[in-house]
Amino acid sequence: MNIIHKLIIIFVIFIIIWFLPVPSGVEPEGIHLFAIFSATIIGLILKPISMGGIVFIGVVLTALTDTLPLRDALSGFANPTVWLIVSAFLIARGFIKTGLGKRVAFILIKAFGRKSIGLSYSLVMSEFILSPAMPSNTARAGGIIYPIIRSLCSAFGSEPEKSPRKIGAFLILAQYHADVVISAMFLTSMAANPLAAEITKNITGLELQWTTWALGAIVPGILSLSLIPLVIYKLIPPEIKESSKSRVVADEELQKMGKMKRPEIIMAGIFIFVLLFWITSNFHKINVTTIALFGVGLMLIFGVINWSDVLSEKGAWDAMIWFGGLVMMAGGLYNLGIIEWFGDTISNYISYLPMTFALILTLLIYFYSHYGFASMTAHITALLPVFLAVAIGVGTPPLLAALALAYFSNLNASLTHYATGPAPIYFNAGFVDQITWWKIGFLISVLNIIIWVGIGFPYWKLCGFW
Amino acid sequence: MNIIHKLIIIFVIFIIIWFLPVPSGVEPEGIHLFAIFSATIIGLILKPISMGGIVFIGVVLTALTDTLPLRDALSGFANPTVWLIVSAFLIARGFIKTGLGKRVAFILIKAFGRKSIGLSYSLVMSEFILSPAMPSNTARAGGIIYPIIRSLCSAFGSEPEKSPRKIGAFLILAQYHADVVISAMFLTSMAANPLAAEITKNITGLELQWTTWALGAIVPGILSLSLIPLVIYKLIPPEIKESSKSRVVADEELQKMGKMKRPEIIMAGIFIFVLLFWITSNFHKINVTTIALFGVGLMLIFGVINWSDVLSEKGAWDAMIWFGGLVMMAGGLYNLGIIEWFGDTISNYISYLPMTFALILTLLIYFYSHYGFASMTAHITALLPVFLAVAIGVGTPPLLAALALAYFSNLNASLTHYATGPAPIYFNAGFVDQITWWKIGFLISVLNIIIWVGIGFPYWKLCGFW
Numbered sequence: 001m002n003i004i005h006k007l008i009i010i011f012v013i014f015i016i017i018w019f020l021p022v023p024s025g026v027e028p029e030g031i032h033l034f035a036i037f038s039a040t041i042i043g044l045i046l047k048p049i050s051m052g053g054i055v056f057i058g059v060v061l062t063a064l065t066d067t068l069p070l071r072d073a074l075s076g077f078a079n080p081t082v083w084l085i086v087s088a089f090l091i092a093r094g095f096i097k098t099g100l101g102k103r104v105a106f107i108l109i110k111a112f113g114r115k116s117i118g119l120s121y122s123l124v125m126s127e128f129i130l131s132p133a134m135p136s137n138t139a140r141a142g143g144i145i146y147p148i149i150r151s152l153c154s155a156f157g158s159e160p161e162k163s164p165r166k167i168g169a170f171l172i173l174a175q176y177h178a179d180v181v182i183s184a185m186f187l188t189s190m191a192a193n194p195l196a197a198e199i200t201k202n203i204t205g206l207e208l209q210w211t212t213w214a215l216g217a218i219v220p221g222i223l224s225l226s227l228i229p230l231v232i233y234k235l236i237p238p239e240i241k242e243s244s245k246s247r248v249v250a251d252e253e254l255q256k257m258g259k260m261k262r263p264e265i266i267m268a269g270i271f272i273f274v275l276l277f278w279i280t281s282n283f284h285k286i287n288v289t290t291i292a293l294f295g296v297g298l299m300l301i302f303g304v305i306n307w308s309d310v311l312s313e314k315g316a317w318d319a320m321i322w323f324g325g326l327v328m329m330a331g332g333l334y335n336l337g338i339i340e341w342f343g344d345t346i347s348n349y350i351s352y353l354p355m356t357f358a359l360i361l362t363l364l365i366y367f368y369s370h371y372g373f374a375s376m377t378a379h380i381t382a383l384l385p386v387f388l389a390v391a392i393g394v395g396t397p398p399l400l401a402a403l404a405l406a407y408f409s410n411l412n413a414s415l416t417h418y419a420t421g422p423a424p425i426y427f428n429a430g431f432v433d434q435i436t437w438w439k440i441g442f443l444i445s446v447l448n449i450i451i452w453v454g455i456g457f458p459y460w461k462l463c464g465f466w
Numbered sequence: 467m468n469i470i471h472k473l474i475i476i477f478v479i480f481i482i483i484w485f486l487p488v489p490s491g492v493e494p495e496g497i498h499l500f501a502i503f504s505a506t507i508i509g510l511i512l513k514p515i516s517m518g519g520i521v522f523i524g525v526v527l528t529a530l531t532d533t534l535p536l537r538d539a540l541s542g543f544a545n546p547t548v549w550l551i552v553s554a555f556l557i558a559r560g561f562i563k564t565g566l567g568k569r570v571a572f573i574l575i576k577a578f579g580r581k582s583i584g585l586s587y588s589l590v591m592s593e594f595i596l597s598p599a600m601p602s603n604t605a606r607a608g609g610i611i612y613p614i615i616r617s618l619c620s621a622f623g624s625e626p627e628k629s630p631r632k633i634g635a636f637l638i639l640a641q642y643h644a645d646v647v648i649s650a651m652f653l654t655s656m657a658a659n660p661l662a663a664e665i666t667k668n669i670t671g672l673e674l675q676w677t678t679w680a681l682g683a684i685v686p687g688i689l690s691l692s693l694i695p696l697v698i699y700k701l702i703p704p705e706i707k708e709s710s711k712s713r714v715v716a717d718e719e720l721q722k723m724g725k726m727k728r729p730e731i732i733m734a735g736i737f738i739f740v741l742l743f744w745i746t747s748n749f750h751k752i753n754v755t756t757i758a759l760f761g762v763g764l765m766l767i768f769g770v771i772n773w774s775d776v777l778s779e780k781g782a783w784d785a786m787i788w789f790g791g792l793v794m795m796a797g798g799l800y801n802l803g804i805i806e807w808f809g810d811t812i813s814n815y816i817s818y819l820p821m822t823f824a825l826i827l828t829l830l831i832y833f834y835s836h837y838g839f840a841s842m843t844a845h846i847t848a849l850l851p852v853f854l855a856v857a858i859g860v861g862t863p864p865l866l867a868a869l870a871l872a873y874f875s876n877l878n879a880s881l882t883h884y885a886t887g888p889a890p891i892y893f894n895a896g897f898v899d900q901i902t903w904w905k906i907g908f909l910i911s912v913l914n915i916i917i918w919v920g921i922g923f924p925y926w927k928l929c930g931f932w
Contacts, residue, residue, distance in 0.1 A: 059759070061761040311780035
């Protein structure tokens with residue numbers, strides 16, 4: 001299917017929805033925005049041009065067709081949540097530029113890398129430490145951790161063609177599935193998590209704060225992270241069990257890096273400072289975005305990054321546009337009555353089911369529909385509003401529904417080798433064939449659902465979330 | 467003065483103003499925003515870090531000190547005028563990427579380059595044609611035209627050390643002063659012009675529309691552009707009067723480029739389309755920003771530029787941040803009553819003067835204060851609001867005051883070799899010494915003031931502007 005075909009499909013869908021009859025309770029512009037939104041989502045799935053370009057054109061159409069006034073169409077670009085993500089990308093740039101991200105990983109490998117299983121845990125822990133300030137799981141798992149894993153594999157003589165099971169397949173799969181869980185754990189550990197929070201705010205009026213999110217995720221998250229390397233170790237046992245060599249590699253790298261340099265120390269200080277402010281945000285009430293922006297400001301003043309680094313951080317501007325555009329559309333659809341109408345319609349169909357059954361059905365359909373998506377963001381944007389409305393429609397306490405769906409929006413990425421940015425990177429490394437990838441993916445999905453529902457639901461009850 | 471000293475100066479000014487007593491009629495936050503704004507302006511002048519970084523930190527402080535709510539502090543990034551500039555940067559990228567910008571220049575040189583004076587006019591005309599869609603006068607005069615001039619000089623054997631007066635000094639000075647006038651001619655031909663329009667809207671409630679701006683500038687602008695190469699030709703006569711060689715060079719370059727390629731043709735079509743829509747915006751009432759964004763959308767769909775070009779266009783993101791931040795501050799200062807208070811205070815001092823005299827004095831002080839600025843943007847941000855308030859305070863019709871000051875904000879860049887982005891580029895070429903540069907600059911400033919006041923004022927009367 002070439003770009004012209006894709007554009008035609010998108011255009012036809014746009015036109016059909018544009019001229020649909022307007023349901024009662026929905027504003028006339030609502031159906032127009034829904035047409036633009038649907039075309040955008042189909043665009044995100046078909047990708048005739050990049051994600052950012054598609055959302056950009058969606059924003060343009062929103063203004064051009066007078067569906068929303070220009071100021072409203074652009075409003076996403078001033079959204080504090082969008083700027084939280086932009087800031088986090090810029091903070092992450094500091095980790096990469098100063099080498100602090102690598103240093104953390106190598107220190108942990110040196111400390112815990114004696115056995116293969118310990119090596120995996122130390123890599124997972126490194127990613128976990130970086131995650132609250134690195135919302136691009138692609139940059140984190142793909143950019144920082146993957147190159148380390150890849151060079152460790154070579155050091156152990158584990159290569160994709162001849163010896164994938166020596167240690168490569170194990171490290172790759174354990175890390176990928178850990179990344180998926182880590183992405184679920186913080187509002188700022190995956191780029192589209194704040195989008196889930198925005199949607200939640202629109203639909204339920206609840207603020208999914210940084211602390212609420214982290215508190216809800218910490219117990220099931222740590223549990224998942226503790227089990228995943230172990231389970232993968234049993235399923236795809238590495239031939240090499242002893243991995244002291246990795247400690248030699250880590251030590252060499254640390255030697256090469258030398259003592260922590262001034263920018264690295266400052267970067268570590270700013271990161272801890274931002275993290276402390278985030279964690280305490282319930283007390284001082286300073287917005288998390290303001291704190292993140294302040295962190296970036298400090299990085300600029302202390303010269304950890306310069307302005308040219310900021311402008312070159314394409315990921316930040318990409319996220320600003322696609323995320324800002326989607327936030328604007330999601331808000332508009334809600335305001336114009338579309339989401340409520342959808343939720344009501346579907347809820348009516350399943351309202352005869354008992355609440356618990358209806359909720360679990362909703363969650364499972366939401367989770368496994370990710371087989372059809374190549375991006376967590378597309379999935380969240382397209383389905384979260386409706387599934388959240390449905391879950392609440394069948395009687396689920398709103399915060400429970402919101403958190404469960406938000407976490408599931410990340411956990412569902414375990415399923416395929418195209419589920420989220422790092423998936424193709426880890427899969428393309430070539431250590432694991434597709435059938436194994438999907439099998440393991442399905443098993444881990446079951447494990448995660450058991451943990452996050454079985455332990456999560458009662459734990460959130462304890463937290464007072466429902 | 468190193469970066470630490472600069473930061474200390476900025477910080478001291480910030481603290482002093484922060485704790486000043488609040489004048490009556492000004493909100494308490496007004497004086498705080500004024501402290502942040504003043505520190506930002508001093509920052510733009512001292513440049514301890516890049517312009518964008520300074521404004522970014524200003525935005526952060528606005529939110530962090532709770533001077534404005536976070537959403538308001540970020541509001542500039544959703545400002546339609548800011549996105550007009552972002553779009554124009556992206557459209558300009560298409561000119562550069564497809565080679566269309568160069569082709570226009572070479573075609574004009576081939577057509578009119580027989581004599582040195584004709585060569586200069588053809589270069590000026592090229593820049594004029596590109597200008598409505600190229601708000602960065604640095605990219606336009608520095609990025610597209612300068613390399614052509616420089617290679618023509620070499621083709622004529624005019625080099626900075628041995629033979630600057632052969633043709634180099636003439637072409638350089640004529641083009642630089644033409645660039646200054648061209649920058650004044652369209653809302654979209656200089657990056658900070660929309661800022662002047664925003665400030666005007668805040669203070670007078672008047673919309674300086676694209677068409678109003680262009681209509682007001684076209685007569686005095688064409689007059690200035692017609693005279694400048696001629697005047698420079700008399701003042702710094704080139705030794706080479708015949709320049710047919712330039713036509714050979716242009717012809718060779720056009721041969722090298724071959725026939726217009728598909729992307730170039732599409733780019734030309736989109737540019738003309740956008741221009742027509744801009745010119746007719748009074749009739750169809752579609753916002754100029756929407757039109758520009760639509761142009762960018764078409765460029766993406768037709769593949770003239772791709773999304774990676776968009777994300778790599780650092781100038782666009784730089785402008786979005788510094789411009790968005792300054793727009794936010796300028797709006798805030800007005801809303802909080804600071805500007806009115808300032809204007810009233812100064813007007814009181816000069817209100818005993820006759821109106822015409824007071825107005826001319828105001829305009830001249832505004833113009834020649836540019837000796838103290840290294841950027842049109844800094845000058846506009848720092849002084850335009852107050853001078854506009856003063857000009858209106860002494861009884862000038864608002865639209866007249868706004869247009870005169872807006873045009874003067876560009877024309878004042880003739881004065882020095884650091885007045886605006888292209889100035890150091892053209893000066894550093896080395897064909898003109900500093901004393902000559904300043905002398906010519908002063909003469910041209912007088913010429914421009916005579917034209918834009920002597921012809922401009924009566925012409926604007928005819929236009930019904932006052």
